[in-house]
Amino acid sequence: MSGHNPTAAGSAPEFILETSGLVKEFRGFVAVNGVDLKIRKGHIHALIGPNGAGKTTCFNLLTKFLEPTRGSIHFKGVDITREAPQKIARMGVIRSFQISAVFPHLTVRENIRIALQRRLGTSFHFWKTERSLDKLDDKAMEILALVGLETYARMVAVELPYGRKRALEIATTLALEPEMMLLDEPTQGMGHEDVDKVTQLIKKVSENRTILMVEHNMKVVSGICDAITVLARGSILAQGDYASVSTNPAVIEAYMGTEAAHQATGGH
């Protein structure tokens, strides 16, 4: 996995998303403290860390759902630190949410169409019939087929089983053909079978794009991620591939306490 490098050999490493000195304070509480995150183009990058480490805050900062207190964020070399969240989305950085983010009372196909219709440029046209959106149906079905939801197209999203909702969410994100996807705990609360399905799906859609995901499930992380950043108490504890991060004593300590760290590294 670590050998996977889409950039041309010899050229400078290409980072699609970079933060420097990112800080977020909530009334004196520092949730994110000086994070320098560098995400390489084409990677599946995992953001892990114990509860309360600042992963989701970090995510919200990157997608501009929160305003950073200090620091800067660059996407493809462009400073996006002060842009509005919808602008970030239009630049090609699409996020998902911890709690599944579908439009519950729209059908599965309509969920996809919401994502697709922005490109038609008619979203303010209140005088047009919604039948003008029917031309998006083929494309919507194509995307649904990609995630194996084509048979559910006419079902109302709220009735989907949990794992399928997450798949629909990924499909909606895919519909925007994002350069970069940010997935907040995509396998959270799933059974084994669904975890495997969604993991495979993420792997499948990672072609030609960059993915940053918050994930607790180490099996998923070790299986598909090219790079890992470990956060603890708002700061970066370790960065690297799975092999180097998983044997890092500081990481083991943060996850299991000092005792376990001694035992785990004692053999080396």
Next chain:
Amino acid sequence: MNPQRLPYGYLAAVALLLVAPTLVYPVLLMKIMCFAVFACAFNLLLGYTGLLSFGHAAFLGSAAYLTGHALKVWELPTLAGLVIGTLGAGALGWVVGTLAIRRQGIYFAMSTLALAQLMFFIFLQSEFTGGEDGLQSVPRGSLFGISLSSDTTLYYLVLAVSVSAFWLIHRSIHSPFGQILKAIRENEARAISLGYDVNKYKLLAFVLSAAVSGLAGALKTLVFTFATLSDAHWHTSGEVVLMTLLGGVGTVFGPVVGAAVIVTLQNELADKVGSMVTVIMGFIFAACVMAFRRGLVGEIIALYKRMIGEKVQ
């Protein structure tokens, strides 16, 4: 809903309305239609965008005054008066909307209420509104050379305008724009993350709703030939909430039914029970919220769906 069957239902309703003035007092029917348009406009916001405005009377009232003033003082033709009232309310909607949509939920509702109270105070103090006396004896004028002084003639104008307004709201709901409104209602954060500038969509919905509410107010001035403070009073803002909830929020036809029920009840009960009518309205509201939250039309649709074996959420 069966989309093929709907137009026939609407056609039947319009046909019924065409002969209705021979059976029912036309002024009552016109009042119902005015409030039905008002409630439909309100429902575009509450039912389809998820925004609870508690100051919609400001738009009804300002248009009522504007139209009255245009017809009486400026002596403009009837149609121009209607247009001025509608556009004026739309412009006011733009101002109120711009200020209010910066806030969410209850704060949004409170902002609209505060701004509407501000408008009420302006109307109370201004000279052109006639203050507590209101703007009296507004001429109805004529349309295409036909005098509108007869209630029956005016009825058909009000019917035509109301049906057009209903169609406009219906079309907005079922348009590409309406789809985005539903998405915002369902999950605002997700709509943002898909790249939609949700505040612009909310603002356009707010302006549309205010303009159509204004149209209702303008028609109301024509019907009663006066505009008074009660049009802009917060009671009226509350009444439109009641009409929409009773009929069925988020259903296309619900607000029409709600408006018809409330206006008819008020009309029938006013001379029988006097001020007790407020208490009765309160009971209806409580019963509606506790027992049938989907509203009259909402419950019928749910029942129909259950009968044909579809799942109801």
